[in-house]
Amino acid sequence: MTLTMADYAISTVETIIAPVRGFTVAGVPAGIRKSGRRDMALIASAVPCAAAGVFTTNQVKAAPVLLDQTHLAANPAGMRAIVVNSGVANACTGAQGLADAAASAALVAAALGCRAEDVFVLSTGVIGVPLPMERIAAGISALAGNLAPDGWAAAADAILTTDTVPKTASVRVQTPDGDYTIAAIAKGAGMIAPNMATMLAVIATDAALSPAALQAALSAASRLSFNRIVVDGDMSTNDTVLALANGASGVTVTDGDGLAAFQAALTAVCTELAKDIVMDGEGATRFITLHVSGAPDEEAARQVAMAIATSPLVKTAFYGGDANWGRILAAAGRAGVLLDAGRLALWIAPGESDCADGLQLVADGSPTAYSEDAAAAIMAAPEVSARLDLGLGAASCTVWTCDLSHDYVSINGHYRT
Amino acid sequence: MTLTMADYAISTVETIIAPVRGFTVAGVPAGIRKSGRRDMALIASAVPCAAAGVFTTNQVKAAPVLLDQTHLAANPAGMRAIVVNSGVANACTGAQGLADAAASAALVAAALGCRAEDVFVLSTGVIGVPLPMERIAAGISALAGNLAPDGWAAAADAILTTDTVPKTASVRVQTPDGDYTIAAIAKGAGMIAPNMATMLAVIATDAALSPAALQAALSAASRLSFNRIVVDGDMSTNDTVLALANGASGVTVTDGDGLAAFQAALTAVCTELAKDIVMDGEGATRFITLHVSGAPDEEAARQVAMAIATSPLVKTAFYGGDANWGRILAAAGRAGVLLDAGRLALWIAPGESDCADGLQLVADGSPTAYSEDAAAAIMAAPEVSARLDLGLGAASCTVWTCDLSHDYVSINGHYRT
Numbered sequence: 001m002t003l004t005m006a007d008y009a010i011s012t013v014e015t016i017i018a019p020v021r022g023f024t025v026a027g028v029p030a031g032i033r034k035s036g037r038r039d040m041a042l043i044a045s046a047v048p049c050a051a052a053g054v055f056t057t058n059q060v061k062a063a064p065v066l067l068d069q070t071h072l073a074a075n076p077a078g079m080r081a082i083v084v085n086s087g088v089a090n091a092c093t094g095a096q097g098l099a100d101a102a103a104s105a106a107l108v109a110a111a112l113g114c115r116a117e118d119v120f121v122l123s124t125g126v127i128g129v130p131l132p133m134e135r136i137a138a139g140i141s142a143l144a145g146n147l148a149p150d151g152w153a154a155a156a157d158a159i160l161t162t163d164t165v166p167k168t169a170s171v172r173v174q175t176p177d178g179d180y181t182i183a184a185i186a187k188g189a190g191m192i193a194p195n196m197a198t199m200l201a202v203i204a205t206d207a208a209l210s211p212a213a214l215q216a217a218l219s220a221a222s223r224l225s226f227n228r229i230v231v232d233g234d235m236s237t238n239d240t241v242l243a244l245a246n247g248a249s250g251v252t253v254t255d256g257d258g259l260a261a262f263q264a265a266l267t268a269v270c271t272e273l274a275k276d277i278v279m280d281g282e283g284a285t286r287f288i289t290l291h292v293s294g295a296p297d298e299e300a301a302r303q304v305a306m307a308i309a310t311s312p313l314v315k316t317a318f319y320g321g322d323a324n325w326g327r328i329l330a331a332a333g334r335a336g337v338l339l340d341a342g343r344l345a346l347w348i349a350p351g352e353s354d355c356a357d358g359l360q361l362v363a364d365g366s367p368t369a370y371s372e373d374a375a376a377a378i379m380a381a382p383e384v385s386a387r388l389d390l391g392l393g394a395a396s397c398t399v400w401t402c403d404l405s406h407d408y409v410s411i412n413g414h415y416r417t
Numbered sequence: 418m419t420l421t422m423a424d425y426a427i428s429t430v431e432t433i434i435a436p437v438r439g440f441t442v443a444g445v446p447a448g449i450r451k452s453g454r455r456d457m458a459l460i461a462s463a464v465p466c467a468a469a470g471v472f473t474t475n476q477v478k479a480a481p482v483l484l485d486q487t488h489l490a491a492n493p494a495g496m497r498a499i500v501v502n503s504g505v506a507n508a509c510t511g512a513q514g515l516a517d518a519a520a521s522a523a524l525v526a527a528a529l530g531c532r533a534e535d536v537f538v539l540s541t542g543v544i545g546v547p548l549p550m551e552r553i554a555a556g557i558s559a560l561a562g563n564l565a566p567d568g569w570a571a572a573a574d575a576i577l578t579t580d581t582v583p584k585t586a587s588v589r590v591q592t593p594d595g596d597y598t599i600a601a602i603a604k605g606a607g608m609i610a611p612n613m614a615t616m617l618a619v620i621a622t623d624a625a626l627s628p629a630a631l632q633a634a635l636s637a638a639s640r641l642s643f644n645r646i647v648v649d650g651d652m653s654t655n656d657t658v659l660a661l662a663n664g665a666s667g668v669t670v671t672d673g674d675g676l677a678a679f680q681a682a683l684t685a686v687c688t689e690l691a692k693d694i695v696m697d698g699e700g701a702t703r704f705i706t707l708h709v710s711g712a713p714d715e716e717a718a719r720q721v722a723m724a725i726a727t728s729p730l731v732k733t734a735f736y737g738g739d740a741n742w743g744r745i746l747a748a749a750g751r752a753g754v755l756l757d758a759g760r761l762a763l764w765i766a767p768g769e770s771d772c773a774d775g776l777q778l779v780a781d782g783s784p785t786a787y788s789e790d791a792a793a794a795i796m797a798a799p800e801v802s803a804r805l806d807l808g809l810g811a812a813s814c815t816v817w818t819c820d821l822s823h824d825y826v827s828i829n830g831h832y833r834t
Contacts, residue, residue, distance in 0.1 A: 057751070058747060058750035058751050059749075059750040059751070059752075059754070059755065059756035059758060060746050060747060060749065060750030060756065060758040060761070060782075061750075061758065091743070091747075092743060092746060092758070092779070092782055092783055092784065093783060094759065094781065094782060094783040126743070127743030127744075127746070127747065128742070128743050128779075128783065128784045232729040232730060234728055234729065234730050234744075234747065234748065234751070235747070235750075235751040236747060237743075237746075237747050237750060311651055312649040312651065312729065312821070312825070312829070313649060313651050313829055316825070316826050316829035316830040317829065317830070319826065319830040320829070320830030320831045322830070322831070325545070326508070326509060326543070326544030326545050327544075327651075329477050329509055329544070329654075330475065330477060330508075330544065330651065330652070330653060330654050331651065332476075332477065333475035333476040333477030333478075333652075333654060334474070334475050334476070334651070334652040335476075337476070338476065339476035339477065341476065341477040341478065341509070342511065344477070362509070362545075364511065365477075365509055365511060366509055366510060366511040366545065367509065367545040404729070404826060404830075405826060405830075406823050406826050406827070406830075408729070408733070408826075409733050409736065409821060409822060409823050409825075409826055410823070412729070412730055412733035412734065412737070413733040413734070413736040413737035413739070413821075413822075413823075414737045414739070
């Protein structure tokens with residue numbers, strides 16, 4: 001995607017992350033995961049950053065989520081670093097968990113020469129197990145000694161759990177005042193992975209923004225990306241998206257086209273990572289784009305789309321390559337949105353498509369005389385799109401999901417055993 | 418279960434249905450399902466009945482649901498019969514579907530000598546296919562010729578789709594004025610079965626009640642039974658529970674202990690059928706009873722229990738026999754109920770149990786020092802119970818569910834192909 005608006009140009013989203021000015025990054029093995037693979041990451045800025053965060057709304061919040069919310073509220077313009085560990089989620093760990101998260105931040109602060117409240121802590125992994133603080137401490141020492149501008153790939157690798165591939169994205173934005181980069185890494189193999197507390201993303205930019213502008217941009221981008229994906233409908237105790245803006249590019253983003261360009265670039269990066277998470281969803285064999293159009297408002301469209309995307313019957317039909325439109329209509333009907341069944345229309349198309357040239361399966365709530373062979377051919381594609389029009393208004397919403405396969409059951413039925 | 422209240426005695430719930438005075442019943446093969454098995458049923462009363470119904474809240478309602486709602490509203494004290502077909506759901510069939518449902522009622526009315534608006538119509542099966550009216554007409558003729566007091570087993574068989582066993586239940590209530598029976602048949606192998614529009618139940622009693630009293634009792638019983646089960650969280654376009662009371666026993670139920678006994682007996686019958694549906698859930702290998710206690714109110718308890726019962730991660734963990742309490746807490750946390758994570762407590766026990774003697778896995782939101790071997794032994798049972806206490810109040814709720822297995826994915830991934 002290349003967006004051009006007057007004096008601004010946004011590059012296509014790259015999966016390789018070039019250095020982001022003012023940031024150094026590391027990923028190391030710290031012995032938290034048994035496999036000996038990388039399991040800790042550190043993202044540090046040479047100067048204080050504006051910060052923003054989006055946190056799980058789960059009522060059972062992990063200790064690092066509670067700590068980060070406190071740090072962000074107290075210090076939104078002075079954050080310096082984000083430390084991440086995989087293997088242990090530090091969720092359901094009580095007072096000890098809070099103390100351990102705070103101690104992790106203090107250890108990073110000591111190594112970097114900043115205050116503990118300048119440090120975010122992220123954890124992902126098994127619930128109910130305390131952080132192994134000796135290994136965490138040694139890991140933080142190793143991370144501090146390995147910080148480098150090109151450490152992004154190692155960091156992206158270190159934060160994975162059941163993911164099968166690292167998830168990275170970056171864009172460069174050219175402005176009249178110079179250029180800046182937005183880079184991000186994420187992990188997550190489900191909205192929640194097996195016994196795991198899962199979706200994390202870290203975003204770094206060398207643009208300068210106020211904390212309020214960064215938060216607004218991050219919230220808007222998350223709403224259109226991370227909050228529009230479904231693997232299994234579960235929500236983790238640790239889900240967190242953090243953004244740091246250190247201004248090292250010399251470009252200041254305030255309002256107008258400059259802010260619009262930043263918002264578009266940030267949304268592009270987040271959308272890329274969100275889709276990567278779905279494509280790497282546990283057991284996923286098929287990537288599905290769901291459009292709901294003709295809705296009275298966007299929230300109604302989103303509710304219908306999410307009901308379809310979380311339906312086990314819809315997801316197993318996509319797994320089987322079955323154009324089972326009845327399940328899509330039935331899921332839409334229980335979304336809690338007032339519908340007129342006689343106005344529903346449904347199209348499918350191969351690939352990631354708006355379905356404008358798609359095969360129409362349903363018109364006025366009843367099946368068309370479509371060819372089952374044509375439908376089966378579309379459903380056999382590795383990526384399939386569907387559009388359900390409610391016939392009620394002009395609002396729409398797009399969500400991304402994956403199918404529900406035998407492997408999902410295998411992965412989650414036997415994870416701890 | 419035998420409840421005794423003063424002058425009333427309720428028998429244990431039996432799965433064999435003895436004749437219910439004033440009702441004749443039939444089940445026949447009508448060629449709607451390809452297999453040649455029974456696929457139409459008729460339940461008829463010699464005299465007009467008080468009637469009550471509970472219908473799907475899905476916004477996409479099948480034609481028979483719309484017809485039955487009209488008949489019930491117009492004629493709550495004069496219903497005479499319920500005709501059921503399996504194989505075709507008559508959902509998403511537009512104006513033709515409504516005409517076909519009305520024609521089915523008219524055909525039954527002609528055969529029985531009553532009015533079309535005295536007849537309920539139920540359909541279950543594939544969505545989007547019109548009723549084969551020639552076969553329906555011939556089936557109704559055959560049904561009318563086969564009506565008999567002992568036709569319940571044939572009728573229970575005729576309404577099944579992906580179910581593997583028929584579901585029948587009856588109780589007898591002794592009162593100072595004589596005795597009466599409540600008999601019921603149901604079908605459903607999921608809250609929604611593959612491409613199917615699914616859960617149906619028909620209840621007949623020879624007690625006399627006003628339509629309002631019968632509706633209140635049916636709504637209360639459904640709330641505690643059919644609305645407390647989950648197979649996959651999907652909801653069908655056809656779900657319907659109908660009750661007919663013809664008064665042929667000479668016992669009139671009005672209020673006080675008499676009404677309490679009727680309510681208890683009806684709830685017992687509905688609960689038995691609801692559990693039967695879960696036990697016969699698609700691919701189910703394990704029956705799970707979930708109690709949520711310590712809730713601020715019953716609705717909060719129900720929301721938390723349903724979030725746990727619908728979680729794919731919880732259901733796959735039960736399939737794997739994994740005491741994965743972190744998934745239960747994480748599902749509870751996203752139920753939309755305000756929780757205090759530090760007050761959560763969790764127990765598990767084998768069988769259908771209140772967990773009073775269960776193994777405590779979580780106290781104050783953190784794991785106890787429980788034995789993994791002891792937990793694994795409990796989870797290996799074919800029936801497992803869990804109790805989550807929220808530590809917030811005195812309200813509670815119990816729901817029943819099953820696990821999510823490889824067979825569920827097989828059944829639903831390849832149903833139409």
